Amino acid sequence: MGISTHLQKVALLAVLILAGIVSQAQVRVSGTVYDRTQMVRMAGVSVMSNSGAGAITDSLGHYSIIVPVTDSISFSYQGKPTMKFAVREIPFNRPFDMSLHVSVMTLPTVVVTEKMRGYKFDSLERRNEYRKVFDYAPDYLTSGGNGVGAGVNLDALLSIRKIKRMEAFRRFLERDEREKYIDYRFNAVLVKKITGLQSPALEAFMKEYRPSYELLLSFETEYQYYKYIRDCGRFYTGNNTSPHQ
Incomplete structure (x- = not known):
């Protein structure tokens, strides 16, 4: 009986030690957080654990947090938390992605980068290069004529063809500039991300x-523009009514 009792104590001690080791073991949980469409990655989402560890998703919606195996984690965005997920039930060999029930209205604003600002710099350089064309404004009447008529500039009247060519070239440059602006705003990366x-x-x-230049200027906020793309995408795939209704 003495040996049996001793073995039981040893076994119990081993179980307690093993349980302590397991409870102290930590694992890394990582993944990506999306909105409810599972297409838009969400930045600024809080990832919290019962033990006090925490993380926040980056600009691409990625997160990574180290927590005990016995812990639980939850996700929170704008004060709205999700249910808690037991760490021991999360597969460790693949990303633990999450989809939050969040509408596009609560998505963060797109951050303007140096690359995006390059369009304005390119436009300024182009206007400096063609300043004579953009600033071209011929004077048909001058205060000091050549003594003919009431101060009529005969050189201007004789250069109507040149004036028309300059004005046509200016209109061409302006149209081309607008098309490049549309290409800059309505790009494949953004459209693919939203639709x-x-x-x-x-x-x-x-x-x-493809929106017109005037339509792009009519959007007062980025949200309105993104919503236009989203609604058009749904209509295109047959998941919604016309975006103009």
């Missing part, structure tokens, strides 16, 4: 729903 479309449907969609 989830893949090639060749992506190219067909961008050709069919």
